[in-house]
Amino acid sequence: MRVDDHAHVFTFKTFLTRAAEADLKVRLMAWHLSEAAANDAVRLAKAVLLGENADVRLAAFAATWGLGGSPILEFLRRGCLPDIGAVTDALMADTATAAEEADAAAVLLMMDVVDQDSTPEELALYETQFTQTADQAERYPGRALPFVMINPLRGNAALDYLRRGLDEGRCVGVKLYPSLGYTVTDPMIPKILRACQDAAAPIIMHCNDAGFCGPGYDCTYCSPMDWQDAVADYDVRFDFAHFGDHTKGNAASDTHPSWRDFITTLMDRFPDRVYADVSYQSGPLGTPEEREAYVAWLKGQLANEKRGKNILFGTDSFLIFLATTARNYWDFFKTALGDDFNRIAVENPARFLGLPAAGTAPDPNTALGRHVAYLRERKNAPDSRFGQGSAPAGWLAGLL
């Protein structure tokens, strides 16, 4: 089973707090859009939330800014879809096509962008996102794999999502996003890491100097240097997303390792636990020379006995549409790696996610074991949506 280890299915309706809006604008400007065009994109999203027709607004937006045919239109279109089920259908269709197998899977990473100033209405958006995303696991059993975002800026209420996500089996892992405004020293971090250790649940942490990082935030909060002790102290599988990219480890020194290089040294220290994913990096999206240099570097890492087992394929769909299509991103890695592609898309993700070998059941006391029990229960529920998106994944055969 080929896996996209890094994808998102939120809608603007379940995501667009004021804090997220500021981030989104920065993000739009970082790639293709002028400030005026970014403002217009945010206006478009809000108008659709108030009931305007998305297709009409998108056509006008494309004409105004000369963006006909740009993948950014697909980014905005997916964000404007009425519910997370529709975004997931688009993602799973892309994934099966690009993976060239019906049994492909995707990790669904939730996004909870709130801060101390968020209103009760804004805080409530994530509840809808959490519920709708968890529903996708039921619609695509074993193929849509939700990771619950725990945002300490929400206060102790965030811990309830840990309980409903991991203890009750709706999710198979946890997503962290420190650059939203918290550091590794936040008192909630040990609780999250302990819960993940106890449930054998993997963590995916945003790790580059871009992403959602708007006014007042500090991207260095997700520095792998800062997180190395936490990784050492807890027996948790930890994916540094975007492989840290070329983010400088020390702005004042070119000889200091980049985040990417520092992560590879962590893989050498903790080969069973430290992973990195290749989603949304600058190399694969760069010039022909940058792409060539990236492929040479990636092949070098895959040739390394330890590091080669810890690299995960991911796209960052549908955010990747800010730069290119998800299909193009898959094709880049399939072409560059040939037969080795299945190492990052099949073998390594199975280890990271803790998927059981064929014919065996996961430990019932793990997040994955509880997820299987949750799917079994939902399969027989009167209001079940079980399998409405696709048949259960092959790894669930005999477990439900």
Ligand SMILES: [Zn+2]
């Ligand atoms: Zn992402």
